[in-house]
Amino acid sequence: MRNKIAVFDCCRQGDKIWFSNLSFNSLMQMDLNTAGINVAGKFPGYGIEERNLHRRVFLYKNRLYFIPWHGKTVDIYHISENNMETIKMPPIKTYIIDAVKLDKEIWMFPASTEDPMYVFNLDDRSVTPHTWIFDQINKGAADTNMLLSVSSVTYRDNLIWIGSYNKNLLYQIDAEKRTVQEIQLSSDFHIKSLDIRDDTLWLTDAQYPKLDLMKNGKTYEYYAETTVHQDSFSRVIENEKYRIVLPHYASYILFSDINEKQTHKILIPDWACRCRMGALLFAAEFVENICMFLPFSLDCILCFDMEEKKWSKKDYSIQNLSDTEIQETLKLNIEQQKCTGEMGEGIGWEDTLPLFMEKVQKQSGARAKRDYTNVGDRIFKNASETW
Numbered sequence: 001m002r003n004k005i006a007v008f009d010c011c012r013q014g015d016k017i018w019f020s021n022l023s024f025n026s027l028m029q030m031d032l033n034t035a036g037i038n039v040a041g042k043f044p045g046y047g048i049e050e051r052n053l054h055r056r057v058f059l060y061k062n063r064l065y066f067i068p069w070h071g072k073t074v075d076i077y078h079i080s081e082n083n084m085e086t087i088k089m090p091p092i093k094t095y096i097i098d099a100v101k102l103d104k105e106i107w108m109f110p111a112s113t114e115d116p117m118y119v120f121n122l123d124d125r126s127v128t129p130h131t132w133i134f135d136q137i138n139k140g141a142a143d144t145n146m147l148l149s150v151s152s153v154t155y156r157d158n159l160i161w162i163g164s165y166n167k168n169l170l171y172q173i174d175a176e177k178r179t180v181q182e183i184q185l186s187s188d189f190h191i192k193s194l195d196i197r198d199d200t201l202w203l204t205d206a207q208y209p210k211l212d213l214m215k216n217g218k219t220y221e222y223y224a225e226t227t228v229h230q231d232s233f234s235r236v237i238e239n240e241k242y243r244i245v246l247p248h249y250a251s252y253i254l255f256s257d258i259n260e261k262q263t264h265k266i267l268i269p270d271w272a273c274r275c276r277m278g279a280l281l282f283a284a285e286f287v288e289n290i291c292m293f294l295p296f297s298l299d300c301i302l303c304f305d306m307e308e309k310k311w312s313k314k315d316y317s318i319q320n321l322s323d324t325e326i327q328e329t330l331k332l333n334i335e336q337q338k339c340t341g342e343m344g345e346g347i348g349w350e351d352t353l354p355l356f357m358e359k360v361q362k363q364s365g366a367r368a369k370r371d372y373t374n375v376g377d378r379i380f381k382n383a384s385e386t387w
Helices: 132-137 323-340 349-364
Strands: 010-013 016-021 026-031 036-041 054-059 061-068 072-079 084-090 094-100 105-111 116-121 128-130 150-154 159-164 168-173 179-182 190-198 200-205 210-215 217-225 231-236 241-252 252-257 262-267 284-287 290-293 301-305 310-314
Touching: 010 150, 054 094, 061 105, 094 150, 105 150, 105 310, 132 150, 132 179, 179 284, 190 231, 200 231, 217 262, 241 290, 241 323
Parallel strands: 150 190
Antiparallel strands: 010 016, 016 026, 026 036, 054 061, 061 072, 072 084, 094 105, 105 116, 116 128, 150 159, 159 168, 168 179, 190 200, 200 210, 210 217, 231 241, 241 252, 252 262, 284 290, 290 301, 301 310
16 A cells, blocks of 8 residues: 655755645645644645645745646645645646756756746746757757756756756756756766755766765765665755765665764665665655654654664654545555556556666666675775865
């Protein structure tokens, strides 16, 4: 049975977080101290069984802006008034894969450069297509099969960074000057996620256990240790003391004390690795010395004590929705997918990304499996050079 809660992105206010639940149509608020969840309502225009509606959420002037993933609208939740405003998106061929906030605008990037990038104005609520970025990126592409598949986007100091699933390329966009710079990566590096911390850009690989960083214009191979080539990471998070790399179908996290510059591979408990290839986690929050990994591939909150280096779990409770209502909703959700053929026979929701990556590899040429046999127990390669 599908998890009751699946969190891809969230917005934090004090000790509470807001998120769009990917398992079924619901706007939720979670108290990080008690793990109690309040269902604020459902997003209008969608059935309760609809899933994967939103990719990102941003806070602006006490309003939450939910950016669509497989949904067709930008949904705005007015926190003080407790009401919802809906802005319809123009029709696109693919879907929104990522978004970044620039001052009073949200730039929304589709999964393929076949579609334009869309700019949502936070003041007048307008949605405007822009083609200048992808027009420059698509130069030289003979047909749509050669177009860029966008994987991740991040933003800092007027620069937007775009990563790709199907090409070993990184793009730097100057939002003010409207320039696009192409950066070549190693031949087997295809970006899964991008994260900026201080002056460092972190790049995780889409399928291999490889984590690079870019600093002062130079790229360093930062992590290469495992013989399981399917392992990869979803994102990098940190507070003032610790850095953690979240797993994307891996059975461990990467944990480092920023001050001591030492890093450790820490195994995730077996009970938390529900997916066939390990744990799949996208969102986490720090509460004092605890890192709380929010539910996605497991139906609880996975907690890691960063001082004691110990794991525990915290069960959440949905306070204003009965278990019967939830189970009926999840059952309806799965039955609908079977009818539409969305899941495929015997395929669960957590298996979709490996299948997608297999398709991408067939299109772009299979990458050689990396040999990590002789790396031993080193976690960071050339760590002293990268800091």
